[in-house]
Structure formats: structure tokens, C-alpha cells
Amino acid sequence: MFDNRPDRDAEIVFVGRSNVGKSTLMRELTGHKFETGGKPGVTRKPNHFDWASEDFMLTDLPGFGFMSGVGDEHREQIKTDIVHYIEDNAEKILLGVLVVDGKSVIDIIDRHSGEDEIPHDVEMFYFLQDVGIPVVVAVNKMDKVDDKDDRLNDLCDRLGLHPPWKQWQDTIAPITAKRGSIDSLNESVKEHLHDQKRDDLLKFFS
Numbered sequence: 001m002f003d004n005r006p007d008r009d010a011e012i013v014f015v016g017r018s019n020v021g022k023s024t025l026m027r028e029l030t031g032h033k034f035e036t037g038g039k040p041g042v043t044r045k046p047n048h049f050d051w052a053s054e055d056f057m058l059t060d061l062p063g064f065g066f067m068s069g070v071g072d073e074h075r076e077q078i079k080t081d082i083v084h085y086i087e088d089n090a091e092k093i094l095l096g097v098l099v100v101d102g103k104s105v106i107d108i109i110d111r112h113s114g115e116d117e118i119p120h121d122v123e124m125f126y127f128l129q130d131v132g133i134p135v136v137v138a139v140n141k142m143d144k145v146d147d148k149d150d151r152l153n154d155l156c157d158r159l160g161l162h163p164p165w166k167q168w169q170d171t172i173a174p175i176t177a178k179r180g181s182i183d184s185l186n187e188s189v190k191e192h193l194h195d196q197k198r199d200d201l202l203k204f205f206s
């Protein structure tokens with residue numbers, strides 16, 4: 001159970017597999033330094049970036065999927081905790097940002113697609129929407145991707161969004177967090193906040 005949640009009425013959550021660059025992205029967004037790199041699965045509890053005066057926070061949820069040194073059971077528990085956290089706070093969560101690694105996401109999804117297997121990323125994309133939370137997919141590490149359009153079209157296809165990806169620019173945001181290239185994500189987030197009449201929060205996404 002995650003029990004360190006500040007009491008805020010507006011929140012944006014960040015979810016994604018371990019090692020996709022979520023911590024790097026959070027650091028870019030908030031200017032706040034915290035642990036990144038090294039062993040996958042470093043983040044095991046949510047990190048809340050909190051603006052008490054605005055009644056708003058960004059929440060970095062723990063990475064799911066493979067984590068070195070973490071057994072299957074514990075890994076499942078973390079995923080269950082993430083799902084419960086999102087369900088319990090769905091009314092307060094304005095937006096979910098699903099962070100994926102642009103270089104490996106298609107291979108990982110395809111490897112885990114089967115008759116009775118839904119890949120974590122695809123599952124999370126639908127789950128957030130099922131509980132009424134709009135989703136932006138931040139496709140990170142685009143510096144490592146050569147065939148950008150093809151890759152993003154494939155990702156749309158796997159998520160059930162009709163390609164070409166360019167018609168989904170509110171949903172698909174290619175970024176390179178490590179170099180601070182996150183404009184497309186800022187734009188998508190602002191679009192969603194504007195749609196939800198939360199123009200007061202636009203200033204956090206310059």
C-alpha cells in the first residue's frame with residue numbers, strides 16, 4: 001500500500017515500466033533532482049511533487065515490469081498497489097502520463113501479446129481510460145529511434161489508435177527527456193488541462 005499521498009484535489013500521475021526514463025522526465029518537468037539511473041526499479045514508492053498553495057501535485061508512480069533483485073510476487077504487489085492508487089484517487093487525477101521507451105516498446109508489447117496475455121503498457125493505457133482518466137503517452141528516448149514515423153505509427157496500432165500517429169498528437173508525445181526535449185509533452189498536457197478548464201495549472205508546463 002502506498003500511504004504517503006499528500007491531500008491534494010488535482011493530480012497528474014506518471015506511470016511506466018522500469019527504466020523508461022520516468023525519473024529523468026520528472027526532473028525535467030519539475031527542476032527537482034532525485035535518484036535516476038543505475039539499477040532498474042529504484043523507485044518503489046510514489047514520489048509526489050507537491051504545490052500545496054495550488055492544491056496540485058505531480059506523482060511519479062513506481063516502475064512496473066522487470067526489476068532486478070525483485071521477485072515475481074513483489075513485482076505483482078507493486079502493480080496491484082499502482083492500480084489501487086489510481087482507482088482510489090481517480091476523481092482527483094486530471095491526467096495520466098504513460099511513459100514508454102520509444103526504442104523498445106514495440107518489441108516488448110509484441111513479445112507479451114498472446115491469447116491470455118495483455119502487455120502491461122497496453123493494459124495501463126486502457127485501465128486509465130476505463131476509470132475516466134485521459135492519457136498522454138510520452139514516448140521517450142526518441143534520440144535512439146531512426147524510423148520515427150514508422151515506430152510511432154506501430155505504437156498507435158498496438159494501442160488501438162488508428163495510424164498515422166500525427167492525428168493523435170494530443171495522445172502521443174515523442175520526447176527525449178535526457179536532452180530536455182519535452183515540448184510535445186508540455187503541449188499535450190496543456191491541451192488536456194485546458195479541456196478540463198484548469199487553465200490555472202498551465203503555468204507548470206511551459
Ligand SMILES: Nc1nc2c(ncn2[C@@H]2O[C@H](COP(=O)(O)OP(=O)(O)OP(=O)(O)O)[C@@H](O)[C@H]2O)c(=O)[nH]1
Nearest residue numbers: 018019020021022023024036037041063176177178
Ligand atoms: N537515450 C536516452 N536515454 C535516456 C533518456 N531519458 C532517460 N534515459 C536513460 O534511461 C535510464 C533510466 O532512466 P531513469 O530516469 O532512471 O528511469 P526510470 O524510468 O525512472 O527508472 P526506474 O527508477 O527503474 O523506474 C538512464 O540511464 C537515463 O539516463 C532519453 O531521452 N534518451
